[in-house]
Amino acid sequence: MPVDGRIPTLSRGTTAEEVAALLRDLIMSGSLKPGEQLREEGLSAQFDVSRRTVRDALGLLARERIVRHYRHKGSRVVLFTENDIHDLYRVRTTLEGSAAARAGELSDAQLKGLTEAFEDLESATNDGQAEAIVSADLAFHQAVVGLIGSTRVNDFFADIAVEMRFALSILESTYHESSHRPAEALAEHRAIWAAFLDRDVATASRLVQEHADANERLLVDVVASTAITDLIP
Structure with missing residues (x-):
């Protein structure tokens, strides 16, 4: 990766977790593109940390599946394959579908977290900050999964949340x-939220599936x- 000023210099003593957090933010913001190479030597010089620290940071991101390591060829920001997308959304629709199946039995107290998540998404949409909208969008779907009421399921979803x-x-x-269709995107989430509030199992199940299917197709x-083959070393 070229040292081009996008990444600030960090102080000595910086941990792998701190380097990983910075790289994660750059990946999420699009400053580091899918398929972009992450060279240990260049990152070490840019951050003023050891190559071991960089290597450990890349290992953390690899476990989150947003960086991939190629034997003898180094690491790159993940470039999803079609199978990756299908697999990721298979997990998502299974979990959200399970939550929708419970819609009829949920209490007001259980639905409070979903309401708060929708209100946060609505606020982020009104503010128009893309990164905040993405974070609030994910938090909304995490709240949907939370309606299953399983700590283990919540932990499992947290494992794929970064991806x-x-x-x-x-x-x-x-x-x-x-910026192009904020009202329409928010309306899709509002409809899902309303179906849960109505305890409407059929509608909640259909809407979470349709929303996930649309994103998966995109x-x-x-x-x-x-051109995947042009980007993999």
Whole structure:
């Protein structure tokens, strides 16, 4: 990766977790592009940290599946394949579908978190800040999954949350939904929220599936339009 001023110099003593956090933010913002190479030597010089620290940071991001390491060829920001997208959304629709199946039995107290998440998404949409919208969007869907009422499921979703956030960031950077169709995107989430509040299992199930399917199709289109073989070393 070229040292071009996009990444600030960090102080000595910086931990791998801090380097990973900075790289994660750059990946989510689009400053580091899908498929972009992450060279240990260049990052070490830019951050003024050891190559071991950089290597450990890249390892953390690899476990989050937003960086991939190629044997003898180094690391790159993940460039999703169509199978990656299908697999990620298979997990998402399974979990959100399970939450929708419980809509009829949810209490007002259980739905409070979903309402708060929708209100945060509405506020972020009104502010028009793309990164905040992506974060609030993910938090809304995390709240949907939370309605299953399982700590283990919540932990599992948290494990894929960074990867899902990256997918949503790619959608935003490609289609600019927050600026081109903010009202329509918010309306889709409002309808899902309302179906849960109405305890309408059939409608909640249909809407979470339709919303996920639409995003999945858009992401597959993005992947299909990318010359993957030109970017992998």
